[in-house]
Amino acid sequence: DAGVIQSPRHEVTEMGQEVTLRCKPISGHDYLFWYRQTMMRGLELLIYFNNNVPIDDSGMPEDRFSAKMPNASFSTLKIQPSEPRDSAVYFCASSSYDNLANTEAFFGQGTRLTVV
Amino acid sequence: AQTVTQSQPEMSVQEAETVTLSCTYDTSESNYYLFWYKQPPSRQMILVIRQEAYKQQNATENRFSVNFQKAAKSFSLKISDSQLGDTAMYFCAFLPRASKLTFGTGTRLQVTL
Numbered sequence: 383d384a385g386v387i388q389s390p391r392h393e394v395t396e397m398g399q400e401v402t403l404r405c406k407p408i409s410g411h412d413y414l415f416w417y418r419q420t421m422m423r424g425l426e427l428l429i430y431f432n433n434n435v436p437i438d439d440s441g442m443p444e445d446r447f448s449a450k451m452p453n454a455s456f457s458t459l460k461i462q463p464s465e466p467r468d469s470a471v472y473f474c475a476s477s478s479y480d481n482l483a484n485t486e487a488f489f490g491q492g493t494r495l496t497v498v
Numbered sequence: 499a500q501t502v503t504q505s506q507p508e509m510s511v512q513e514a515e516t517v518t519l520s521c522t523y524d525t526s527e528s529n530y531y532l533f534w535y536k537q538p539p540s541r542q543m544i545l546v547i548r549q550e551a552y553k554q555q556n557a558t559e560n561r562f563s564v565n566f567q568k569a570a571k572s573f574s575l576k577i578s579d580s581q582l583g584d585t586a587m588y589f590c591a592f593l594p595r596a597s598k599l600t601f602g603t604g605t606r607l608q609v610t611l
Contacts, residue, residue, distance in 0.1 A: 415599055425601045485531050487599050489543035
């Protein structure tokens with residue numbers, strides 16, 4: 383497996399534009415997490431899914447943020463409209479409880495978002 | 499709610515020496531997993547080591563080992579024979595069954611010559 387794949391790796395956009403971040407979890411993993419990392423706030427959990435269903439979105443900062451997981455192999459995080467304070471590194475991670483001995487949680491390489 | 503605490507914001511160690519990073523957590527769960535992640539300047543989050551709560555034996559991965567004290571809810575990371583490439587931010591994380599992966603605030607480790 384190629385691991386958790388995120389795209390794009392870098393995104394620069396103008397304030398007010400829509401931004402879509404994408405994530406492909408590891409095949410067979412049934413949990414998917416979206417995190418945001420900034421110097422000020424550290425690593426924040428935005429939302430997580432179990433079997434494609436959103437379980438906890440209490441970390442989503444505002445209605446401008448939305449996340450979907452239409453199937454087991456794809457998730458998106460959308461910001462509309464984007465603001466400069468959304469600039470951060472966004473990570474996607476996936477995990478599995480299928481087998482106790484193999485429970486793991488791996489991260490994608492992150493998307494560095496800059497809103498100007 | 500689960501919380502993870504890393505009380506050492508920064509640490510420094512000389513090359514070839516041993517360093518221990520602390521982590522404590524709070525939970526009422528009995529089945530869970532604990533992880534240490536390394537984040538070098540590249541920002542990539544790299545899984546270093548994991549521990550299953552039901553296992554009493556401490557996990558070991560090459561130069562990395564943990565001291566897991568379930569009753570004390572403590573999960574420290576020991577890095578032996580430190581190398582310059584170990585310089586990074588280290589995060590402790592807690593994962594209960596059917597719930598979210600919770601992180602500590604991290605410890606910045608600097609390995610010096």
